Amino acid sequence: MGVSAQAPPRRIGVFGGAFDPPHKAHVALARAAIEQLALDVVHVLPTGQAWHKARPLSPAPERLAMTRLAFEGQPRVLVDPRELERAGPTYTVDTLHELAGENPGAELYLLLGADQAGALDRWHEWETILRIAIISIADRPDSAWATTLFEPEKVPFARVRRLVLPPMSVSATEVRALAARGQGVGRLVPPGVARYIELHHLYRTA
Numbered sequence: 001m002g003v004s005a006q007a008p009p010r011r012i013g014v015f016g017g018a019f020d021p022p023h024k025a026h027v028a029l030a031r032a033a034i035e036q037l038a039l040d041v042v043h044v045l046p047t048g049q050a051w052h053k054a055r056p057l058s059p060a061p062e063r064l065a066m067t068r069l070a071f072e073g074q075p076r077v078l079v080d081p082r083e084l085e086r087a088g089p090t091y092t093v094d095t096l097h098e099l100a101g102e103n104p105g106a107e108l109y110l111l112l113g114a115d116q117a118g119a120l121d122r123w124h125e126w127e128t129i130l131r132i133a134i135i136s137i138a139d140r141p142d143s144a145w146a147t148t149l150f151e152p153e154k155v156p157f158a159r160v161r162r163l164v165l166p167p168m169s170v171s172a173t174e175v176r177a178l179a180a181r182g183q184g185v186g187r188l189v190p191p192g193v194a195r196y197i198e199l200h201h202l203y204r205t206a
Contacts, residue, residue, distance in 0.1 A: 010106040012099060013042035014133065016083065016092055020058050021197060022070035023175055023189045025168040029138045032163050033111050034076050037136060041076050042111070043099065048083040048090035060084040062202065069192030093125040096132045108133040109161070118149030130158045138163040179203035 013033050019026065030042050046063045057063065064081055071077045082098065083090045096108055110133040112120070117137045120126050129135075135152045137160065152158045170188045178185050180203045186194040197203065 010103060011037060011039045011109065012103060012106050013037065013039045013109045013111050013136070014045065014092075014096065014099060015042050015111040016045040016047055016095065018057055018172065019044075019046045019063050019067045019070070020172055021063070021066045021175055021189055021193055021202070023170050023172060023193070025165075025170045027070055027074065027190060028165060028168055029111060029113070029163070030071070030074065030077055032138065032165050033109065033136055036163055037109055037161060039076065039109060041078055043078050043080040044071055045080045045083050045095060048086050049088060058202065062196075062200065066193050066196050069196055070190045072190075072192060091124045093123075093128050093132070096129060100132060109136045110134070111136050111138065111163075113137075114139045117152055120152055121150040127155075130155055134159040134161060136161045136163055138165050176203045180205045 013030070015026075015030055015033070017026065030044065033039055034042060044067060046060070046067050047057070048060065064079070064084055068079050071079055083095060086094070092110070096110070099108060100106070110129065112135060114137055117135065120129070120135070123129060130152065135158060137152070139162070153160045175185050175188050175197075178188070179197050182204065184194070185197060189197070
């Protein structure tokens with residue numbers, strides 16, 4: 001009688017951010033991670049009360065609505081509002097603990113831009129994050145400077161994967177600046193997000 005092959009562990013991507021607003025590079029990163037890491041699902045998590053953000057974020061309902069519009073129709077992507085619903089500061093390590101508890105035996109892949117990875121040693125319980133999750137770093141054209149900062153690869157117990165992304169020079173800061181001047185942002189954000197920003201007059205200066 002043959003021994004049945006054990007199913008491989010489930011692979012779960014964890015992609016957090018302010019998403020203020022979500023833009024095309026965010027969607028491209030999630031798609032690249034799904035394809036290159038063979039992920040079963042990516043949890044896209046708009047940040048709640050971000051402890052590290054100097055500027056106030058847009059209201060949570062607006063960021064959640066835009067994130068759902070940005071990733072609408074994307075297979076294997078789940079927009080997860082848990083960090084917006086959590087009281088107090090939002091910490092990635094808490095979300096990783098929750099997802100690990102909900103998915104015993106799964107492999108968790110934390111999706112980061114190079115700029116985020118370069119500052120990872122300043123995150124709350126960063127060493128625990130490295131033990132729980134595989135760090136998946138997507139390089140961007142404007143983040144070469146990050147190589148002079150923290151490098152997760154140099155931590156002995158860290159598991160790090162690099163993601164290859166096409167050059168996409170787009171940032172949420174640029175989108176907000178254009179919207180503040182009443183200019184179109186359709187080339188930088190998914191169509192549903194562009195319509196939402198225009199309809200609700202987001203980011204307009206007083």
